Amino acid sequence: MTSPRPLRTDAARNRRRLLAAAADEFAERGLDASVADIARRAGVGKGTVFRHFATKDDLIAAIVLDRIDELNTAGERLLKAADPGAALLEFLTVAAHQRQQRDLSLLHAAGEPAAEVGRVRARMFHTVHTLVDRAREHGAVRADVTGADIILLMCAPNYVAGYVPDASPDLWQRYLAIIFDGLRPEGAHPLPHPPPPSP
Template identity: 80%
Template sequence: MTSTRPLRADASRNRRLLLAAAADEFAERGLDASVADIARRAGLGKGTVFRHFPTKDDLLAAIVLDRIDELTTAGEELLAAPDPGAALLEFLTVAAARRQQRDLSFLQEAGDLNPEVVAARARMFDLVHRLVDRARAGGAVRADVTGADVILLMCAPNYVISYVPDAPPDLWRRYLAIIFDGLRPEGAHALPFPPPTV
């Protein structure tokens, strides 16, 4: 699906246009979005789509990979932040904001069978564990919270507001703040069940 050779400037531009158009088209029409509509939205021909992405599954996987790579890059930069609690909150904010910008929640399982997506997701999950470990060691996160807990909570702010008709665009921030307060050690009660493994 991906080549090890760097793309020419025009090919790289076309790929970016296609991924943005496909993400918008899938967000509006779901997985039934057509390649013809994606090409039209990108201002390119269908042949260009198939040169970059031989199948619709390849295109879906590329969108998922782009999202994961953006989050992983942001998280890696935050690992060096001096305040580990603020770094974890910033990472969760970036994750929720990017999800809010373009609702692609239905793509959650789109790349599950793609080995590149599986590997990228594992790298991102490892990164979340490291961010949580740093925040816990710094006293910003309660001792019984794990990376697996935070991974499962990452989608929660946007999931909650999906039930609010005509939700204001920043409503997710309210629920992220509630979630993050629940992660803090101040006033915490022991959790009633052990954490899952993710």
């Protein structure tokens, strides 16, 4: 199977603009956001949307893929870092900051229309497990913390901060620091429950 040809510069620019506009619309209006509103926000016609994405489900899948790709790029870069503990903290910071920019957790309710979503997510989960393994082996996090624990904690700082009305946009940083301190081995007590299965 041949690889798809790269998009022309203007087409690639339109695609990036559409993804950003769609992410903003979905964050503000939920999954009921219309293609017409997305096109208007991106400054293009509806036809341009459908030239890039045959259905709204394809557009949703593209946003999810875009977000996971960002995390994969960051995670795979951090696998080469000299300090595994700092690398894990930086990855969690990237994940929390991405969520703070746009809360798109609602997209999970739309399902996963693209098989590619499952593939890139599995790649990200593998990266997270490797980051955690390295941090644990270097004594930077407690011995009973697993990759599955970290995957579940990735969105926690923003989830918690989301309960505070008119919260500072940087409030998530406080809860990320609390979470990461809880991962450290110093003063750790045995966890009362086994970890969940790995995704």
